[in-house]
Amino acid sequence: xxxxxxxxxxxxxxxxxxxxxxxxxxxxxxxxxxxxxxxxxxxxxxxxxxxxxxxxxxxxxxxxxxxxxxxxxxxxxxxxxxxxxxxxxxxxxxxxxxxxxxxxxxxxxxxxxxxxxxxxxxxxxxxxxxxxxxxxxxxxxxxxxxxxxxxxxxxxxxxxxxxxxxxxxxxxxxxxxxxxxxxxxxxxxxxxxxxxxxxxxxxxxxxxxxxxxxxxxxxxxxxxxxxxxxxxxxxxxxxxxxxxxxxxxxxxxxxxxxxxxxxxxxxxxxxxxxxxxxxxx
Numbered sequence: 001x002x003x004x005x006x007x008x009x010x011x012x013x014x015x016x017x018x019x020x021x022x023x024x025x026x027x028x029x030x031x032x033x034x035x036x037x038x039x040x041x042x043x044x045x046x047x048x049x050x051x052x053x054x055x056x057x058x059x060x061x062x063x064x065x066x067x068x069x070x071x072x073x074x075x076x077x078x079x080x081x082x083x084x085x086x087x088x089x090x091x092x093x094x095x096x097x098x099x100x101x102x103x104x105x106x107x108x109x110x111x112x113x114x115x116x117x118x119x120x121x122x123x124x125x126x127x128x129x130x131x132x133x134x135x136x137x138x139x140x141x142x143x144x145x146x147x148x149x150x151x152x153x154x155x156x157x158x159x160x161x162x163x164x165x166x167x168x169x170x171x172x173x174x175x176x177x178x179x180x181x182x183x184x185x186x187x188x189x190x191x192x193x194x195x196x197x198x199x200x201x202x203x204x205x206x207x208x209x210x211x212x213x214x215x216x217x218x219x220x221x222x223x224x225x226x227x228x229x230x231x232x233x234x235x236x237x238x239x240x241x242x243x244x245x246x247x248x249x250x251x252x253x254x255x256x257x258x259x260x261x262x263x264x265x266x267x268x269x270x271x272x273x274x275x276x277x278x279x280x281x
Contacts, residue, residue, distance in 0.1 A: 012039055012075075012079065013071075013075050014037055014038045014041070015037050016034060016035070016036050016037075016065050016070065016071045017037075018034035018062045018090075019034075020033050020035060021033070022118070024118075025117070026109050026116065026117055027096060027108070027109070027110065029095070029096055031092060031095070031113070031118070032061050032091075033061050033089060033090060033091045033092060034061040034062060034064070034065050034090040035088065035089050035090070035122075036070055036074055036087065036088035037087060037126075038074070038078060038086060038087065039075065039078060039085065040085070041087075047128060047129045048085055048086050048126075048129065048134075049086045049087070049128075049129055049135065049136070049274075049278045050086060050087045050089060050122070050128045050129070050134065051086055051087070051136045051137070051270075051271075051274055052091070052135075052137045052138070052150075053088050053089065053137075053138050053143075054090070054093065054137070054138070054147060055092075055139065055140070055143050056139070056140045056142045057094075057142040058094070059094065060092045060093075060095065061090045061091060061092040062090075063090070064090050065090065068260065068264060068267060069264055069267075070090070073264065073267045073271070074086075074088060074267075076268075077271045077272065082271065082272045082275070083268075083271035083272055083274075083275045084275040084278055084279065086271075086274070086275070086278070087127075087128055089122050093142070093143070093146070096108070097110070098142075099142065099146075100142070100143070100150070101201075101202060104194045104197075104198050111149075111150075111153070114150070115157075119157075132157055133159050133277075133278065134278055135157060135158055135159060136158060136159060136160045136161065136277065136278075137150050137158050137161050137162075138161065138163070138222075138270050139163065139164065139166075140165055140166075141164075141165050141166065141167055141231070141258065143164075144163035144165055144166025144167060144168075145166050145167040145168060145169055145204070147162060148161065148163050148166055148168060148169070148204040148238075149169070149201075149204070149207075151219045151221075152204065152207045152208070152211065152216065152219075153201075155215055155216070156218070158219055159219070159277045159278070160219060160221070160222065160273060160274045160277040161220070162221075162222040162224070162270045162273060162274065163204075164225070164270070165224070165225050165229050165231055165235075165262065166204070166223070166225065166231065166235060167231060167234070168203070168205065168231070168234035168235060168237075168238055169199075169202045169203040169204050169205070169206075170202065170203045170206075171203070171233070171234055171237065173195070173196065173199050176195050176198055176199035176202075177195050180194070180195050180198060204234070204238050205234070205241055208238065208242060208245065208247075209241060213245045213247055216242070216247050217247055217248065220273070221242070222249070222250045222252075222270065223238065223239060223249060223250065223251050224252040224254065224266050224269070225253060226253070226254055226255065226257050226258065227254070227255055228255075228256060228257040229262075230258060231258065236253075239251040250273065252269075
């Protein structure tokens with residue numbers, strides 16, 4: 001029987017920590033996150049590309065770790081050469097107030113926290129390549145919506161985006177009014193101007209229509225939604241909108257529904273797609 005030294009075994013597996021935190025002035029609270037560090041991180045001096053991987057509604061920073069099996073799947077992809085070694089960062093967007101965006105009142109500013117505090121902290125704390133070329137965003141459901149909006153709001157920061165089973169935001173201004181009425185606090189309804197502002201900033205369809213095609217083309221897109229997923233319509237309409245504007249993208253419809261079985265099967269493809277983008281010149 002061959003016996004391998006512990007140090008050698010350690011180099012072949014990554015590691016995950018899922019209860020880390022940083023202090024946020026913007027959100028006035030400690031914010032948790034999970035992180036995957038690739039095999040060899042502790043023994044090397046190199047810097048790595050980064051994937052920000054966003055969870056869905058009802059989960060937190062541990063979702064991709066516990067249910068998505070990010071450690072096993074990423075280790076396997078790296079070992080097989082279908083993914084490049086990378087750091088994967090999973091923030092908590094469930095505590096305090098759920099979601100990846102600023103709320104209409106401006107009192108809860110999660111998106112500001114993500115770009116102004118979280119990303120700078122992470123990319124200083126860990127050996128991460130800081131250029132757009134080496135940064136990607138992906139996520140499922142609510143996190144798929146976050147992936148769409150973050151990459152559309154800041155195409156200067158992400159080389160690729162992979163929304164999975166994404167909540168693409170309101171499909172029309174009327175949908176936005178219904179949504180805003182539902183989330184209104186203490187019977188205080190949003191003004192028409194607030195609804196329209198929210199719609200223009202948080203609808204993937206509206207952003208794709210309103211942004212110059214060259215802006216949207218700054219990001220490599222991989223969109224995946226199951227044929228039995230209740231969010232199929234929004235994803236299909238985004239695909240059609242991108243086709244009409246001749247914006248290159250990958251669009252996948254596989255057999256499956258809105259569940260972890262589907263997303264675990266999607267993750268290796270995401271890792272391969274973002275790795276191909278990291279390698280481009």
